[in-house]
Amino acid sequence: MSDVLNLVLFSGTADKLHAAATLAAGAAAMERPVNVLVQYWALDAFRSSRIESDLGLSFDATVEGTKRPVKGTKSIAWLEAFRMAKELGEMTIYACTGSMDTLGIDFASLDPIVDAEAGVATFLMAAGDGQIVFI
Amino acid sequence: MSDVLNLVLFSGTADKLHAAATLAAGAAAMERPVNVLVQYWALDAFRSSRIESDLGLSFDATVEGTKRPVKGTKSIAWLEAFRMAKELGEMTIYACTGSMDTLGIDFASLDPIVDAEAGVATFLMAAGDGQIVFI
Amino acid sequence: MSDVLNLVLFSGTADKLHAAATLAAGAAAMERPVNVLVQYWALDAFRSSRIESDLGLSFDATVEGTKRPVKGTKSIAWLEAFRMAKELGEMTIYACTGSMDTLGIDFASLDPIVDAEAGVATFLMAAGDGQIVFI
Numbered sequence: 001m002s003d004v005l006n007l008v009l010f011s012g013t014a015d016k017l018h019a020a021a022t023l024a025a026g027a028a029a030m031e032r033p034v035n036v037l038v039q040y041w042a043l044d045a046f047r048s049s050r051i052e053s054d055l056g057l058s059f060d061a062t063v064e065g066t067k068r069p070v071k072g073t074k075s076i077a078w079l080e081a082f083r084m085a086k087e088l089g090e091m092t093i094y095a096c097t098g099s100m101d102t103l104g105i106d107f108a109s110l111d112p113i114v115d116a117e118a119g120v121a122t123f124l125m126a127a128g129d130g131q132i133v134f135i
Numbered sequence: 136m137s138d139v140l141n142l143v144l145f146s147g148t149a150d151k152l153h154a155a156a157t158l159a160a161g162a163a164a165m166e167r168p169v170n171v172l173v174q175y176w177a178l179d180a181f182r183s184s185r186i187e188s189d190l191g192l193s194f195d196a197t198v199e200g201t202k203r204p205v206k207g208t209k210s211i212a213w214l215e216a217f218r219m220a221k222e223l224g225e226m227t228i229y230a231c232t233g234s235m236d237t238l239g240i241d242f243a244s245l246d247p248i249v250d251a252e253a254g255v256a257t258f259l260m261a262a263g264d265g266q267i268v269f270i
Numbered sequence: 271m272s273d274v275l276n277l278v279l280f281s282g283t284a285d286k287l288h289a290a291a292t293l294a295a296g297a298a299a300m301e302r303p304v305n306v307l308v309q310y311w312a313l314d315a316f317r318s319s320r321i322e323s324d325l326g327l328s329f330d331a332t333v334e335g336t337k338r339p340v341k342g343t344k345s346i347a348w349l350e351a352f353r354m355a356k357e358l359g360e361m362t363i364y365a366c367t368g369s370m371d372t373l374g375i376d377f378a379s380l381d382p383i384v385d386a387e388a389g390v391a392t393f394l395m396a397a398g399d400g401q402i403v404f405i
Contacts, residue, residue: 003264008403010289011330015175019145019269022233026255040285041330058330060146060176060193076237098292102346120296129273131267132401133143134289138399150310154280154404157368161390195281195311195328211372266402268278 004033004130006123011135012041013058014076020135021081028089035130037123038114039096042135043105046095051079051111082113094118139168139265141258146270147176148193149211155270156216163224172258173249174231178240181230186214186246217248229253274303274400276393281405282311283328284346290405291351298359305400307393308384309366313375316365321349321381352383364388 005027009020024034038046045055055078085091095110097119107117118126140162144155159169173181180190190213220226230245232254242252253261275297279290294304308316315325325348355361365380367389377387388396 008293010286013330016145016330019174022255023143026259029256030259039289060148060151120292121299124296124300129401131264132403133267133269134403134405135269151280154309157390158278161394164391165394195283195286266399268402268404270404
């Protein structure tokens, strides 16, 4: 089955990265190939020197929402969820070449969970007519 | 026709919830089934005790943008739009079990517009090869 | 080939608009038709009086992230990327009629890169079973 799931990660906050990782793990467990293009602030989060830090929460919560106790806010296990997705199935994580250039991040400074570099065109080619989800 | 539209709601702000509800209503009116998975801050917004409150706006507006007069900012009718979508067609709203656990929200505390609980895997199964939109 | 790429632009920040424009340009270069529905804060950004301004960055970067030097932050060339997408292929930009009403923006005040007005239903009709990406 060729139901590739394609994720474009833009956000560098722990809650959105976790939402993405959960989708990826779910798809991988269903034997769907998963392509991930890591851009902008998500790319920044995948640097070796950052990836284990507390990345904070997005501003998609309202003020009252951010005051609610969130289990494990300080360490939402998003990276662990991505690692699990890789173990469960076929997931490839690409660093977006355009964002590497914009942010001045080179491939060697990224965590080894990132598999390769790719431009948007390459990513879209691999995506085919599979779903694309921007997070 | 099996063109299911699948929405993953993450954000709990009134403007994004309204954008989601409008997509849902448009699809429902075209007789497309709509599956909605409510996660994180969106799940927080669907609690009975919150759902009628002013949820504020997202930070996707720039500073100047937020100063523009927005008709009905205080009460963007996003819930009404979801209710309309349900009347227009076949829409099912699922509370994400993972987010319920993370935020400590139980099903009984959610507004009755939420139909059932579902995990990401169940949601992806129901999504099939239909479009997935993350909001 | 009928692999239409459909983008719903919600955010009015330069980084997200640039991410959207890059996807659009990539798809256009692959001879895929691109439909863009411009809503809410993105619509605000496409006003003639705003479109050349510095629109700032999204809050999807963490605090440390926003302190990193971003090449060209002050003027991320998102508009140029959209113009390139138009030259490369077939891209149509629609102003969302619902958002025009909500924000009190009329079509004449928008930059000429916006081709026409459209409601969500019309957009979904044109999208068919093509990918929908919400940014």
